Amino acid sequence: QYEKLWLGMSLLLIVGFIATITYGAVGVGVSMVDDSGGNVDPNALDEHPEFSDPGVQKVGENEYEVYVVARQFIFQPDPIVVPANSTVTFYVTSADVIHGFAVVGTNANTMVIPGEVAEITVEVNEPNEYGIVCHEYCGSGHHTMEGLLRVV
Numbered sequence: 001q002y003e004k005l006w007l008g009m010s011l012l013l014i015v016g017f018i019a020t021i022t023y024g025a026v027g028v029g030v031s032m033v034d035d036s037g038g039n040v041d042p043n044a045l046d047e048h049p050e051f052s053d054p055g056v057q058k059v060g061e062n063e064y065e066v067y068v069v070a071r072q073f074i075f076q077p078d079p080i081v082v083p084a085n086s087t088v089t090f091y092v093t094s095a096d097v098i099h100g101f102a103v104v105g106t107n108a109n110t111m112v113i114p115g116e117v118a119e120i121t122v123e124v125n126e127p128n129e130y131g132i133v134c135h136e137y138c139g140s141g142h143h144t145m146e147g148l149l150r151v152v
């Protein structure tokens with residue numbers, strides 16, 4: 001008699017686990033579909049209309065602003081090309097989840113939060129190439145999320 005009861009409870013538990021796992025998988029799947037087609041958060045867009053066309057803008061003698069949009073699992077634009085001997089300010093936002101933005105070999109290293117704009121300035125001197133990496137776990141393609149800064 002008790003055996004049957006225990007068997008029944010075990011089965012319920014197992015069904016519960018499977019339901020939880022399935023629900024989680026479906027939830028992630030749905031959000032990833034949304035994210036891939038997502039747009040930049042409207043707040044960030046209002047403050048910085050430049051994000052609608054991410055890229056490099058010359059704002060002064062040897063001074064550049066770069067608007068970067070991070071999304072699963074790319075940086076836009078890629079590559080980023082700026083002239084040597086200039087001051088470069090990055091404005092970075094996310095179109096979906098929290099990402100990281102680090103220009104390897106420079107002091108540029110920040111979190112990228114949806115709806116917020118990270119600002120970071122670097123001096124670039126010699127022509128060189130710098131890898132850009134996402135250092136916040138952002139999903140299944142996180143380890144492939146990288147870009148390139150080309151100083152010419």
Ligand code: CUA
Nearest residue numbers: 134136138142
């Ligand atoms: Cu984007 Cu990790």
